[in-house]
Amino acid sequence: MRWRVQHQADDVQVALRALSALLACGAAPGEVLWSGGAGGEAQADLLEALAPAPTIAPPEEAPPLHALRRLPAGFISLAEAVLMHADPQRFQRLHAYALDVAAEPQRWQDALDPRRLALEGLAREVRREIHKMHAFVRFRPLQDAVDDNAADSVQYVAWFEPEHHIVRAAVPLFERRFASMRWAILTPRLCAHWNGSDGLRFSPGVDRSKAPPPDAGEALWLDYYRSIFNPARLKVSAMLREMPRRYWPNLPEASTITGLIQSAPERSARMQQAVAAPLRRMPTAQPATPSRSPQSAAERLADLGRRARHCSDCTLAAHATQMVWGQGPVGAPLMIVGEQPDDQEDLAGRPFVGPAGQLLREALAELGWPVERLYLTNAVKHFRFEPRGKRRIHKTPGQREALACQQWLEAEVRLVAPQALLALGATAAASLLGRPVSVQDSLGQWWPRADGLPVWVVHHPAAVLRHAESGAPTYGDWVQALRPAMQPPLHLKEPAG
Numbered sequence: 473m474r475w476r477v478q479h480q481a482d483d484v485q486v487a488l489r490a491l492s493a494l495l496a497c498g499a500a501p502g503e504v505l506w507s508g509g510a511g512g513e514a515q516a517d518l519l520e521a522l523a524p525a526p527t528i529a530p531p532e533e534a535p536p537l538h539a540l541r542r543l544p545a546g547f548i549s550l551a552e553a554v555l556m557h558a559d560p561q562r563f564q565r566l567h568a569y570a571l572d573v574a575a576e577p578q579r580w581q582d583a584l585d586p587r588r589l590a591l592e593g594l595a596r597e598v599r600r601e602i603h604k605m606h607a608f609v610r611f612r613p614l615q616d617a618v619d620d621n622a623a624d625s626v627q628y629v630a631w632f633e634p635e636h637h638i639v640r641a642a643v644p645l646f647e648r649r650f651a652s653m654r655w656a657i658l659t660p661r662l663c664a665h666w667n668g669s670d671g672l673r674f675s676p677g678v679d680r681s682k683a684p685p686p687d688a689g690e691a692l693w694l695d696y697y698r699s700i701f702n703p704a705r706l707k708v709s710a711m712l713r714e715m716p717r718r719y720w721p722n723l724p725e726a727s728t729i730t731g732l733i734q735s736a737p738e739r740s741a742r743m744q745q746a747v748a749a750p751l752r753r754m755p756t757a758q759p760a761t762p763s764r765s766p767q768s769a770a771e772r773l774a775d776l777g778r779r780a781r782h783c784s785d786c787t788l789a790a791h792a793t794q795m796v797w798g799q800g801p802v803g804a805p806l807m808i809v810g811e812q813p814d815d816q817e818d819l820a821g822r823p824f825v826g827p828a829g830q831l832l833r834e835a836l837a838e839l840g841w842p843v844e845r846l847y848l849t850n851a852v853k854h855f856r857f858e859p860r861g862k863r864r865i866h867k868t869p870g871q872r873e874a875l876a877c878q879q880w881l882e883a884e885v886r887l888v889a890p891q892a893l894l895a896l897g898a899t900a901a902a903s904l905l906g907r908p909v910s911v912q913d914s915l916g917q918w919w920p921r922a923d924g925l926p927v928w929v930v931h932h933p934a935a936v937l938r939h940a941e942s943g944a945p946t947y948g949d950w951v952q953a954l955r956p957a958m959q960p961p962l963h964l965k966e967p968a969g
């Protein structure tokens with residue numbers, strides 16, 4: 473053995489420079505002993521790390537990668553991926569192939585060269601694992617930081633066990649995606665830490681016991697996972713290919729998979745039944761007539777809500793936690809229609825429970841309107857949002873989503889049979905009136921629908937919460953704007969029974 477390369481197994485750049493220096497020295501693969509240390513901050517100085525050779529001095533004046541750059545374009549990116557592989561023979565194989573290509577550059581064109589094929593295979597496995605790390609890292613908040621109750625100081629920690637040396641190559645995605653969070657990804661060989669202001673730092677690997685235990689947020693994640701699991705699309709072999717069992721120990725949702733697979737045939741049969749009896753769109757021009765028996769209307773309303781759960785007429789259902797149906801009694805004098813469930817409604821499955829909903833409930837109480845005797849619903853039944861880090865930012869539903877949901881809203885109007893409708897914001901007003909509506913231009917008067925039902929339009933409570941920037945009324949003015957919605961004299965009947 474004439475050469476010894478002391479490199480960092482988790483730092484491909486050191487190994488690349490070593491390979492380049494070995495090519496420049498004319499070293500043969502059999503003359504080199506590669507010994508990789510653990511990862512971490514320290515980086516071996518490559519050229520000094522080539523142990524003294526009796527006759528050939530390392531070309532210290534040669535710039536790093538000088539010899540590798542003489543090889544065909546594309547070699548370095550293949551080498552970078554191969555050097556991340558856990559195969560202990562990767563250095564010798566790469567070194568031998570580099571020598572072949574240096575001697576006969578046309579070999580690089582031979583895509584069937586067995587040495588090349590073997591190296592491409594290693595590179596593919598590495599790229600696949602980087603992709604898996606991006607998909608399967610799950611952050612958990614550190615408990616003591618959570619108890620601090622200072623959202624900014626919460627640190628999120630994830631545990632991941634890669635087979636290959638991919639941490640440095642995989643973390644840039646997390647840097648971009650979670651730029652405003654403090655996080656760490658712990659692995660057995662190398663840990664990455666991100667702290668916004670201080671940037672990225674690496675430290676030696678740790679034991680699994682350093683990773684935080686499951687947290688309360690995980691229950692929400694599991695609910696979400698259950699709700700997006702589509703039994704009708706289940707293909708177990710494809711699922712195992714995408715989500716190999718070796719990643720399961722670190723995936724909270726893995727604990728639900730077996731149960732979901734077992735119940736899939738029954739759930740998918742139920743879905744097929746629901747699809748076999750599709751809901752006919754209600755013509756908007758049809759007059760709203762109270763159902764003959766409130767009991768049967770209530771049952772039909774509940775049944776409709778169950779069917780709406782499986783609606784996939786727009787893409788929102790695929791991302792939301794669940795469909796949020798209206799709430800309130802059949803025969804309520806006033807139906808209050810919002811835009812769409814927000815983050816908290818999406819998690820709770822009930823309308824108007826988040827901050828905007830609380831404001832509405834406060835106003836109703838102030839006006840003396842018992843909320844339990846009114847019917848509260850939304851024009852769009854699924855939460856539309858944009859993921860930003862761990863947060864889901866509300867996005868106004870588009871015309872397509874509002875149109876797709878109109879059938880459900882109109883069915884609610886028919887079955888609840890209110891005497892008047894209150895639209896909160898432009899989306900609700902447009903859905904109820906069947907045309908684009910400017911809230912500002914529609915305030916202060918009743919607007920008749922084709923079926924004769926009167927619609928009262930006010931600003932959405934979320935706009936009132938942001939009134940300083942949105943130009944919406946103050947809370948006091950908004951409550952006054954709501955008041956006429958219970959006249960023409962609407963009667964708040966005592967609930968039946």
Ligand code: URA
Pocket residue numbers: 809810811812813814817822823824825826828829850896934
């Ligand atoms: N905003 C709405 O429009 N509806 C809800 O249910 C909650 C917030």
